[in-house]
Amino acid sequence: MTTTQAAPPPPPSDMPDVTDTGTIIGSIKLQHQPLEPASPILVTEDGNDTTMMQIDSNTNNNNAAAAVEEDEEEEEDALQTIEKLRSDDLSARVEAARKLPSIALALGPERTRDELLPFLSDGIDDEDEVLEAIAVSLGGLVPHVGGADYASSLLTPLELLLAVEESVVREKAAASVIAISQSLSGADYTHEFVGMIGRLANKEWFTARISACTLIAQAFPKMGPELRRTHLEYFAKLCKDDVPMVRRIASKNLGTLFYTVVDTLGAAVFFDKSNANYSLTLLDLYELLAGGDQPDSVRLHTTENCVCFGRAMALMLEQSSSSSSSSSLEKEEIMSRIDALVKRILPLIAATIDDRSWRVRWTAASKFADVVHAFKTLHGAMDALVPNYEKLLQDPEAEVRTAATYNLSEVAKTKAMVYPAGWSGAGSDSDNGMDIDDDDDENKNTRRIPVAQRLVTRLVGLTEDDSVNVRAALAMVATELAPLLGKDASVSNLLPPMLLLLRDSSSEVRLNIISSLSLLNDVIGTDLLHQSLLPAILDLADDGKWRIRLAVIERIPLLAKQLGSDFFDDRLLGLCVGWLGDDISSIREAAAKNLQELTALLGTEWSVQNLFPRVRQVMEHPSYLRRMNAVQATALMATAMDVNSAQVEVLPILLEMHYDPVPNVRFNVAKGLGIVGTVFDRSVYQGQIVPILTLMENDPDRDVRYFASKTKELLSVAFEKST
Numbered sequence: 001m002t003t004t005q006a007a008p009p010p011p012p013s014d015m016p017d018v019t020d021t022g023t024i025i026g027s028i029k030l031q032h033q034p035l036e037p038a039s040p041i042l043v044t045e046d047g048n049d050t051t052m053m054q055i056d057s058n059t060n061n062n063n064a065a066a067a068v069e070e071d072e073e074e075e076e077d078a079l080q081t082i083e084k085l086r087s088d089d090l091s092a093r094v095e096a097a098r099k100l101p102s103i104a105l106a107l108g109p110e111r112t113r114d115e116l117l118p119f120l121s122d123g124i125d126d127e128d129e130v131l132e133a134i135a136v137s138l139g140g141l142v143p144h145v146g147g148a149d150y151a152s153s154l155l156t157p158l159e160l161l162l163a164v165e166e167s168v169v170r171e172k173a174a175a176s177v178i179a180i181s182q183s184l185s186g187a188d189y190t191h192e193f194v195g196m197i198g199r200l201a202n203k204e205w206f207t208a209r210i211s212a213c214t215l216i217a218q219a220f221p222k223m224g225p226e227l228r229r230t231h232l233e234y235f236a237k238l239c240k241d242d243v244p245m246v247r248r249i250a251s252k253n254l255g256t257l258f259y260t261v262v263d264t265l266g267a268a269v270f271f272d273k274s275n276a277n278y279s280l281t282l283l284d285l286y287e288l289l290a291g292g293d294q295p296d297s298v299r300l301h302t303t304e305n306c307v308c309f310g311r312a313m314a315l316m317l318e319q320s321s322s323s324s325s326s327s328s329l330e331k332e333e334i335m336s337r338i339d340a341l342v343k344r345i346l347p348l349i350a351a352t353i354d355d356r357s358w359r360v361r362w363t364a365a366s367k368f369a370d371v372v373h374a375f376k377t378l379h380g381a382m383d384a385l386v387p388n389y390e391k392l393l394q395d396p397e398a399e400v401r402t403a404a405t406y407n408l409s410e411v412a413k414t415k416a417m418v419y420p421a422g423w424s425g426a427g428s429d430s431d432n433g434m435d436i437d438d439d440d441d442e443n444k445n446t447r448r449i450p451v452a453q454r455l456v457t458r459l460v461g462l463t464e465d466d467s468v469n470v471r472a473a474l475a476m477v478a479t480e481l482a483p484l485l486g487k488d489a490s491v492s493n494l495l496p497p498m499l500l501l502l503r504d505s506s507s508e509v510r511l512n513i514i515s516s517l518s519l520l521n522d523v524i525g526t527d528l529l530h531q532s533l534l535p536a537i538l539d540l541a542d543d544g545k546w547r548i549r550l551a552v553i554e555r556i557p558l559l560a561k562q563l564g565s566d567f568f569d570d571r572l573l574g575l576c577v578g579w580l581g582d583d584i585s586s587i588r589e590a591a592a593k594n595l596q597e598l599t600a601l602l603g604t605e606w607s608v609q610n611l612f613p614r615v616r617q618v619m620e621h622p623s624y625l626r627r628m629n630a631v632q633a634t635a636l637m638a639t640a641m642d643v644n645s646a647q648v649e650v651l652p653i654l655l656e657m658h659y660d661p662v663p664n665v666r667f668n669v670a671k672g673l674g675i676v677g678t679v680f681d682r683s684v685y686q687g688q689i690v691p692i693l694t695l696m697e698n699d700p701d702r703d704v705r706y707f708a709s710k711t712k713e714l715l716s717v718a719f720e721k722s723t
Contacts, residue, residue, distance in 0.1 A: 078106030085119075090127055097133035104144035113145050113153045121157045128166040135161045135169055139176025148183040152192040155180065159196050163208035170207065174214050181219070194219055194227055201234040206243040213238050213249040217257040221264045232281060239285045244295045251289040251301040255308025258282045262312040266319050279337075283309075283344060290348045296357045303364045303371060306349050310374030310381075313338050317377065339379060346384045353388050358397040365392045365403035369410035382416040386451055390421070393458055398467035405462060405473040409480035412452035420449055421457065452484035459497040468506045475501045475512035482523040490523050502536040507543045510536050511551050514559070521562050530563070534572060541575050546584045553579060553590045557597040565602045568610065577614040580629040581621070588629045596636035604641040608649050612637065616653060624662040631657055631665060635672030639679060646679055655692050663701035670696055670704065674711035678718050685719060 081103050084096035096103075100120075104112040120134060138158055142151045158180070161173035181193045197219055201212035216235050220228060235257065239250045261278050286309065288294075290302040320334045349371065352364040364371075368389055375381035389411055392404035462474045478498065482490045498520060501513040514536060537559075540552045556576060559567065568576075576598065579591030595615065599607040615637070618630040634654055638646040654676070658669045670693065677689050693715075696708035 078103050085123070090129065093126065093130045094133050097130050097137060100134065100137035101140055101144060104141055109144060109146035109150065112141070113150060117145075117153055117157055121160055124157070124160045124164070128164075128169055131161060131164060131166070131169045132172050135172035135176055138173075139179045142180060142183050148185065151180050151183045152188045155192055155196055159200070162200060162211035163203060163205060165207055167210075170211050174211055177215065178218050186222075189222055190224070190227070194223060194231070197231065198234065201231075201238060206241070206246050209238055209241060209243075209246050210249045213246065213253050217253050217260050220257065220260050232278065236281065236285055239289060244298065247289065247294065248297045248301070250285075251294075251298045251305065254282065254285060254289060254301070255305035258286075258305075259308045259312040259315070262316055266316065279341065283341060287344070287348065290351060292351070292356075296359060299352070299355065299357070299360050300363050302348060302352045302360070303367045306345060307367065307370045307374045309341070309345050310371065310378065313341055314374065314377050335379075342375070342378050342381055346381065349385070350388055353391055358395075358400060361392065361395055361397065361400045362403050365395070365400050365407065368392065368404065369407040372411050372414050372416075376414045376416050382414070382418050382451065386411075386418050386454060387421075390455075390458060393462065398465075398470060401462075401465065401467065402469045402473050405470055406477060408455060408474070409477040412450075412455050412481055412484055414451055415484070416451050417448035418451055418454055419447060421454055450484065452481050453489060453493075456481055456485060456489070456493045459494070460500075463497045463500045463504075468508065471501065471504060471506065471509045472512050475504075475509050476516055479513075479516045479518075479520040482520045485523075487523055490520065494520065495524065499532045502532045507540055507545065507548045510540055511548055511555075514540070514552070515555055518558070518562055530567065533559075533563075534567075534569070538571060538575065541579075546582075546587060549579070549582070549584075549587055550590055553587065553594050556594055557601055560598055560601050565606050568602075573610055573614060577611065577618060580615075580618055580633060581623070581626045588625075589632075592629060592633035592636050595633045596640050599637045599640040604645045607637060607641065608645055612649060619653070619657060624660075624665055627657070627660060627662070628665045628668050631668045631672050635675045638676040643679060643681075646676065647684060651676065651680070651684070651688065655688065658692055658696055663699075663704050666696065666699065666701070667704045667707040670707040670711045674714055677711070677715040682719055682722075685715060689715070 081096045081099045084092040087093055087096075100116075104116060107116055120138075124131070126134075135158065138154050138161075141154055142148065145151065145153055155177065158173050158177050162170055162177065164170060164173075177193070177196075181189060184193055197212055197215045200208045200215070203209060203212075212234065216231050220231070223231060235250065238246055239254070241247055241250070258279070261282065265278070286302075286305055289298055289305075292299075316334060317338060320331050349364070352360050355361050355364075368385075372382070372385055372389070375385060389404065389407075393401060393408075395401050395404065459474065459478055462470060465471055465474075474497075478494065478501075481494055485494060498513060498517075501509055504510055504513075514533070517533070537552060540548055543549055543552075576591070576594060579594070580588055582588050582591065595607075595611055598611065612634075615630050615633055618626050619634075621627055621630075631654065634650055638650040638654070641650065654669060654672055658666055660666055660669070673689055673693065677685055680689070690712065693708045693712040697705055697712070699705050699708065
């Protein structure tokens, strides 16, 4: 009989199997200090007095035991969290990934570096939700891996996450990498962080190269001269990548990189030989990525890059002007170089405005205010930019015109001086808006006008635009030109198009212009607006869309504050009270609050003479809904009146309504007394309000009884507190 001997088990490995969380789970043990025995009790006697002194170290032992118990609970939580990382349940793995700091705290710094981080690196093929949570958690693990000296160990799993396909994961990983890089020492920053960027930039898979595009600009300030040149070459290579998605992200970060270079090096961009051609190289890349042969997704970033380039050049100009070490010759040279850059950049903006893709033009229109503010201090730029902005206002696509119109007031607020439209002396109008006029002749400068004065001439054309969205956008922003133009120019140039918008066929346009009239009113006064404003409000009050009517009601107090009581004639007063009978309950509630606000703004006397008689008429209406709304409005109006007028004019009418045959009206009287009751003193409360509430507590309708009792109780408590 042959006996087969079992093979001996393999020798234990010195390295843990990091692919199995059991390795990590197996031996999480905390070292606890043994408890010390209790100290004896000492008793001392002094004559007839006996003093007991107990030196008890049990308290310390109890504290130690509590600490051990707490540590054991943390250990158990960590074990459960680690188990969840292996779970088949996606939500459990996501939850565990979000708790990586607690796992690292239980493991300690050394085991976190040696076991947890390799385990995470091996699990990089998990679902995107898990990887996103891991990427976020890794950014906060620096204290748990041993501090700044070991922070570079976190870059290994993050480097893998920076190359995954899901863009959200890469973005979270990039944010964590940037946060960790702030903790790295100079040597680790150069060798680990910057070295990782170089590896990503040369990876075969394009997603890694996408991440490199983002990180190069972040790492540039702390790089040495040689690394800067090397990584600028990497970035140039990425801008020419065969994969459009890489070029898109490179284009997105190009402007940021240029601004970072200028902010880091300043005038050295032009004069230091070690930094030679930085600005020209990046400008060449800008022209390359803005070219017509690039996909729309790449060209979309042309405008954003233009903003960054403009801010960078303005920064160089500011640094040069404030620097005391720069000679006048150097300053002139910097000015010359900046002018040359401006002349190369502005045609690229013109190209986006004439781009074949409406999305590219829309991006330019929506960000044009940022472009103007970035270039406003640079010589001749505004003469080139404003004509191109006017082209956007006339774009064939309504979406582009709308986006450009929203920026109208912001462009005008630059307060720059430009040539009038069509003036032959302005080079900006002669050649597609991109020739910068270098002539500083005094006669030409005297012809310059503010940007707002030039743009206001375009308003009439926009009021006739076929798109309602364009006219609605114009109605929102056009009045902001009034403070820039002054009274005379506003009356002659701004008021006529605003009056046209008040008579627009679209209720949205009319509502927007009414909502934005305060600035125009502050400049030109109320007399010129009164005749056109009232008809527009009356039209909107009868609009078929209840939200339009609600918006009008909400703006009535603002108009009252701006225009005063003289603005309210019989038609508008009837309208304010008439809203109490609207078919929509939200309108009726807003109408009651509107009457309260008008009473507060225009005074008790005006309200008693003009509003209250009309509200009282509504209380006699056959419809119980209108009577009920009138009761609610009366109670609210009383809270905004002086006490004597409320007691004499309002309270008797409100109390009288408790005889109404409809229970809904009666219990609203009870609720109304709860609102106004605290306005009066105790004698009025006890002499007039309490008797009525007592009668209503015996009402046949249970709802009336409930609200009467509740109001009586609340008022009783309120008056008890006041005493």
